[in-house]
Structure formats: C-alpha cells, structure tokens
Amino acid sequence: MLKDLFIGLSQNQFLNSAAKKYGLKLGAQSVVAGTNIEETIRSIKELNAQGISCTVDNLGEFVYKREEATEAKEQILEVIEAIHENKADAHISLKPTQLGLDIDYNFCLENLREIVGRASKYDMFINIDMEDYSHLQPSFDLLDELSKEYSNVGTVIQAYFYRAEEDIKKYKDYRLRIVKGAYKEPEEYAYQDKKDIDTNFVKLIEWHLLNGKFTSIATHDHHVINHVKEFVKANNIPNDKFEFQMLYGFRKDMQLQLAKEGYNFTTYVPFGKDWYGYFMRRLAERPQNLNLVAKQVFTKKTNTMLGLAAGAFLLGRLTKRK
Numbered sequence: 001m002l003k004d005l006f007i008g009l010s011q012n013q014f015l016n017s018a019a020k021k022y023g024l025k026l027g028a029q030s031v032v033a034g035t036n037i038e039e040t041i042r043s044i045k046e047l048n049a050q051g052i053s054c055t056v057d058n059l060g061e062f063v064y065k066r067e068e069a070t071e072a073k074e075q076i077l078e079v080i081e082a083i084h085e086n087k088a089d090a091h092i093s094l095k096p097t098q099l100g101l102d103i104d105y106n107f108c109l110e111n112l113r114e115i116v117g118r119a120s121k122y123d124m125f126i127n128i129d130m131e132d133y134s135h136l137q138p139s140f141d142l143l144d145e146l147s148k149e150y151s152n153v154g155t156v157i158q159a160y161f162y163r164a165e166e167d168i169k170k171y172k173d174y175r176l177r178i179v180k181g182a183y184k185e186p187e188e189y190a191y192q193d194k195k196d197i198d199t200n201f202v203k204l205i206e207w208h209l210l211n212g213k214f215t216s217i218a219t220h221d222h223h224v225i226n227h228v229k230e231f232v233k234a235n236n237i238p239n240d241k242f243e244f245q246m247l248y249g250f251r252k253d254m255q256l257q258l259a260k261e262g263y264n265f266t267t268y269v270p271f272g273k274d275w276y277g278y279f280m281r282r283l284a285e286r287p288q289n290l291n292l293v294a295k296q297v298f299t300k301k302t303n304t305m306l307g308l309a310a311g312a313f314l315l316g317r318l319t320k321r322k
C-alpha cells in the first residue's frame with residue numbers, strides 16, 4: 001500500500017515541479033550529494049579518499065521539452081569534464097527519458113551519442129539506467145546503436161522482469177549492473193512477490209558472475225551481499241570481475257566496510273534539483289527511509305528546543321500539582 005503510494009507520488013508532475021522550486025528539503029539532502037557540480041565533486045573526492053569509486057547521476061527524468069533535455073545533456077557533459085579535470089574516480093549514470101526518449105528516439109540517441117563520445121575520450125564508462133517497462137526495449141535499442149561505435153557503455157538488468165534472463169544472456173559481454181527493480185510493474189511483465197524477485201536476482205547475479213564481462217551488484221540487501229561473497233570465493237571469481245554498488249547516503253558503514261575488505265565498491269551519487277522522483281522511489285522501497293526525513297527535520301537544534309519545551313511543560317504540570 002505504502003509502496004504504491006510513494007511510487008504514485010514519484011510520478012506526479014505537479015509535485016515534481018513544486019519540489020524543484022522548494023529546494024532540497026524534506027530529508028532529500030541526506031541522499032542527494034549536492035545541487036551543483038562543485039558540491040558533487042567535493043562529495044566524490046571524499047568517497048574516493050575512502051577507497052570508493054562513484055557513478056554520478058544528474059537527477060532528472062520524464063522530460064518532455066527539448067530545451068530541458070538539451071540542458072540536461074550540457075550538464076552531463078560538464079560533469080564529465082569536471083570528473084576528468086579533478087582526476088576523480090567516477091563515471092556517469094544517466095536516464096534516457098531525461099535526454100529526450102519520450103520526445104523523439106533519434107533526438108535522444110544523438111544526445112547520448114555526444115555524451116558517450118565525450119566520455120570515451122577520457123576512457124570513462126557510461127551506464128544507461130533502466131526505467132519503467134515502457135522504456136525498457138527502447139533503452140536496449142539505444143545501447144545496441146551506441147555499441148556499434150563505442151565500448152564504454154553498459155546498462156542495468158532489473159530482476160523483477162520475466163525477460164531479465166533472456167536480456168542478461170544477450171548482453172553478457174557488457175558491463176552490467178544487476179538490481180531488483182524500482183518501479184511498479186504489472187503482473188504481465190514482472191514478478192510481484194518479493195521472494196520471487198530475490199530468487200531471480202541471485203540467479204542472475206550468479207549467472208553473470210560466471211559468464212559475463214563485469215558485474216555490478218547493486219543492492220543494500222546484506223543477505224544477497226553475504227551470499228555473493230561466499231559465491232565468488234567458492235568459484236574463484238577474482239575481485240576485478242565484479243563490484244558492489246549502493247546509493248549515496250544508504251548503509252554508509254557497510255559501504256566503507258566492503259571497500260575496506262578489498263572489494264571494488266561504487267557509490268551511486270545523485271545530484272541536482274530534480275530530486276523528487278528519485279527520493280519518492282527510495283521511500284517506496286523502504287518506508288523506514290522516512291527516518292531520513294525525520295532525522296533531517298529534527299536536527300540537533302530542534303531537538304534541544306523540543307527538549308526544553310517538554311521540560312518546561314512537565315515542570316509547569318508538576319508545580320501546578322503541588
């Protein structure tokens with residue numbers, strides 16, 4: 001119920017534009033690295049210093065105006081230059097709908113071609129994030145088209161889709177990120193039961209670890225992470241064939257611990273003003289993430305104020321009783 005509510009909210013256009021105006025409030029700032037490139041590079045450098053690589057996402061999706069898509073492309077090109085100039089250990093994640101997929105396929109392809117081409121000059125990887133089912137096949141088509149010219153591009157396999165097994169086999173020679181899947185999808189295309197999704201997730205990870213080029217295991221699920229650790233050990237899979245990925249701001253201790261244990265680790269670093277849809281999907285995945293909101297609203301200062309107010313209230317009651 002709560003999951004559906006947050007997913008529904010994530011796609012609300014009105015609230016999305018209101019959120020852009022309102023700024024990074026309501027707790028989103030703890031899971032978004034910055035609103036501009038400068039702040040974001042600073043966050044990346046801090047993570048790099050701890051042995052963590054980054055994949056940078058210029059927040060934004062479901063764009064329906066050409067000028068907005070062009071603006072997003074320019075921003076991504078700027079980020080690529082900033083990563084290169086600052087010698088940061090980072091690559092790019094992007095969403096085709098931010099770059100015009102809902103406007104015109106060829107327009108989107110041209111935007112992506114420019115981005116992938118620029119990144120290839122610096123030997124930088126570009127990951128095409130996967131969105132909802134209606135954009136799945138067009139996103140694979142974009143990947144097919146770009147791979148004719150470039151090798152620095154890969155994508156995501158969402159384990160909740162029935163077709164994921166077929167896709168992972170087809171794209172085994174790509175660097176692939178494997179995830180459970182973040183959108184609400186109909187039974188026609190996707191597993192609904194958490195247990196079925198988890199089972200397929202592990203099955204796909206194991207298959208790609210054994211047969212694929214490079215596997216990014218993107219999850220906060222410690223059961224899966226512990227299973228992968230055992231699996232790679234038992235199958236002599238070297239550390240340079242895979243990595244773990246988590247989102248910025250989530251399970252920070254575990255992120256650091258995995259990096260310290262010598263595993264390749266990449267943090268997904270979102271930045272920008274268009275944080276609303278991203279943030280709502282995080283709440284849908286795990287309503288406990290609302291704690292992040294609570295932590296943000298009840299800062300040390302407000303807690304102190306509330307504490308003092310509560311103290312004064314109690315004292316008042318006790319004095320009256322006397």
Ligand SMILES: Cc1cc2nc3c(=O)[nH]c(=O)nc-3n(C[C@H](O)[C@H](O)[C@H](O)COP(=O)(O)OP(=O)(O)OC[C@H]3O[C@@H](n4cnc5c(N)ncnc54)[C@H](O)[C@@H]3O)c2cc1C
Nearest residue numbers: 129130156179180181182218219220221245246247268285
């Ligand atoms: C780097 C990255 C990139 C992604 N890219 C995409 C994409 O391109 N397309 C897409 O559809 N989805 C993407 N996702 C989202 C993904 O599909 C899932 O929706 C999301 O990761 C939640 O599933 P989970 O595997 O983390 O674990 P969940 O199923 O949410 O949680 C499983 C268990 O792990 C534990 N757990 C989870 N989170 C926490 C926490 N914060 N603190 C403590 N315990 C916790 C709990 O025990 C929980 O029951 C991405 C996720 C990551 C991490």
